[in-house]
Amino acid sequence: GAGVSQSPSNKVTEKGKDVELRCDPISGHTALYWYRQSLGQGLEFLIYFQGNSAPDKSGLPSDRFSAERTGGSVSTLTIQRTQQEDSAVYLCASSLRSSGGANEQFFGPGTRLTVL
Amino acid sequence: KNEVEQSPQNLTAQEGEFITINCSYSVGISALHWLQQHPGGGIVSLFMLSSGKKKHGRLIATINIQEKHSSLHITASHPRDSAVYICAVGWFGNEKLTFGTGTRLTIIP
Numbered sequence: 001g002a003g004v005s006q007s008p009s010n011k012v013t014e015k016g017k018d019v020e021l022r023c024d025p026i027s028g029h030t031a032l033y034w035y036r037q038s039l040g041q042g043l044e045f046l047i048y049f050q051g052n053s054a055p056d057k058s059g060l061p062s063d064r065f066s067a068e069r070t071g072g073s074v075s076t077l078t079i080q081r082t083q084q085e086d087s088a089v090y091l092c093a094s095s096l097r098s099s100g101g102a103n104e105q106f107f108g109p110g111t112r113l114t115v116l
Numbered sequence: 117k118n119e120v121e122q123s124p125q126n127l128t129a130q131e132g133e134f135i136t137i138n139c140s141y142s143v144g145i146s147a148l149h150w151l152q153q154h155p156g157g158g159i160v161s162l163f164m165l166s167s168g169k170k171k172h173g174r175l176i177a178t179i180n181i182q183e184k185h186s187s188l189h190i191t192a193s194h195p196r197d198s199a200v201y202i203c204a205v206g207w208f209g210n211e212k213l214t215f216g217t218g219t220r221l222t223i224i225p
Binding site for chain 2 (some may be wrong): 033041042043044045048056058059091093103104105106107108109110
């Protein structure tokens, strides 16, 4: 079956512009996660969605970052007024359900964002 | 201070060698994940374990809950095993994963 897909695969933008990154999770997966991987650094949790519950936004680095998940499926991560330090690979993952970090997560290929 | 520590950061070995990558963590966890990331590629989940040992092909993962330590072993290593291996832990009552900084493995033919 289809895995997690993300679009675009690459995005180059100018400082100050807004960007939207999209994630299509595996069908039937109720949990969806966004992570960021900056150059030379490890993975960093951003936000987590589980079904219709309120998302865990505790990893978002600033109020310029927001995310939504419509209909319990597709998710969009929006970065407003992008800054150069936002340049990173943004990864989405989904899992069948949530249970305290003990679910296998399936990762998408990522979106490489470059802010000039 | 990162709550998940991996070692070594970089590892180069000859094809056929037995490889061990280590991961230690600071407090009790719900599960530990081993992930693989190829250059320019996505991330693949290799193992998720909360106790004991798991084996898949040439890969073996072990965890010692008392010592808060896990190891990933690769037997008969091959150049295609060259990748970054990442340890991540999940905490009870919390959906976030906390990641180690990764181990860059290079297998030389």
